[in-house]
Amino acid sequence: MDAVIITGGSSGLGAAVVAAVGKAGGRPLVIDRQPPADGVEWVECDLADTRAAEAATRELIERAGTVDGVVTAAGFDVPGALADVPGEVWDRIVTVDLLATAAVIRAALPALELSHGGVVTVSSTLGIKAVGDATAYCAAKFGVVGFTRALAAELAGRIGVTLIIPGGMRTRFFDERDDRYKPGPDAVLNDPAHVADAILFALRQPPGSAVREMVVAAERESSYP
Structure with missing residues (x-):
C-alpha cells in the first residue's frame, strides 16, 4: 500500500486513518477544509462543492503519480426535526456525506483501475437503522450503503x-x-483507531479477495443491531 486519499483527514476517523496509513508505511493524502497533521500532504477543499472535490482528487493523484486507495471518511450532521433544520443545512449534510463520496471516487477511478486499488466508504449504524431527528444524516448514510453495494457490483474484479x-x-x-x-454519560463509544485498523485490513486484501462490508462498533453500541 502506497498512496491513499482520505477525505476528512484532519480530524476524527479521517485523522485516525491518516495515522494508520502512515504507521503502515503508506502515503496519506488528505482532502479537507482544515489542515491535517504536520507533514501530511493535503488539498484544501469544501466537499460540499462536488466539482471542487473531483478537482482536488485529481490534483492529489497528479502529485503522487498513483493512488492505491480512497477512504471517504468525511461526514457531519446537524440533528433536528425536518421542519427545524434549515434547507441549506439539510442539503449540505447530504452533499458532504453522500454526493462528495461519489464525486471523489469517480475522479479516482482511472488511477485505481491502473493500480487495482481499493475503495472504502464510510456509512454509519444510522445508515442501516433510522432514528428520529436525523433525516438528512440517515438519508445520506443509507445512500452510502446503496451506493457502495452498487459500486461493488459494478467494479467487481x-x-x-x-x-x-x-x-x-x-x-x-x-x-x-x-x-x-449528545451521547449520555453512560454511552460507550468506540476508539476511531479501531475503525481505522479495520479500514486498513480491507485495503490490504490481496487481488481476488474483497471485504465487502464490516460493522465496527463498541460491544454495547446502542444503535446496532
Whole structure:
C-alpha cells in the first residue's frame, strides 16, 4: 500500500486513518477544509462543492503519480426535526456525506483501475437503522450503503470496494450539538483507531479477495443491531 486519499483527514476517523496509513508505511493524502497533521500532504477543499472535490482528487493523484486507495471518511450532521433544520443545512449534510463520496471516487477511478486499488466508504449504524431527528444524516448514510453495494457490483474484479459501518466513536463529532443530541454519560463509544485498523485490513486484501462490508462498533453500541 502506497498512496491513499482520505477525505476528512484532519480530524476524527479521517485523522485516525491518516495515522494508520502512515504507521503502515503508506502515503496519506488528505482532502479537507482544515489542515491535517504536520507533514501530511493535503488539498484544501469544501466537499460540499462536488466539482471542487473531483478537482482536488485529481490534483492529489497528479502529485503522487498513483493512488492505491480512497477512504471517504468525511461526514457531519446537524440533528433536528425536518421542519427545524434549515434547507441549506439539510442539503449540505447530504452533499458532504453522500454526493462528495461519489464525486471523489469517480475522479479516482482511472488511477485505481491502473493500480487495482481499493475503495472504502464510510456509512454509519444510522445508515442501516433510522432514528428520529436525523433525516438528512440517515438519508445520506443509507445512500452510502446503496451506493457502495452498487459500486461493488459494478467494479467487481477491477477495484476492491468495502463498506464500513461504524458505530459511535470518541471524536469531536458530537461536540457542537445541543445537549439532548449528545451521547449520555453512560454511552460507550468506540476508539476511531479501531475503525481505522479495520479500514486498513480491507485495503490490504490481496487481488481476488474483497471485504465487502464490516460493522465496527463498541460491544454495547446502542444503535446496532
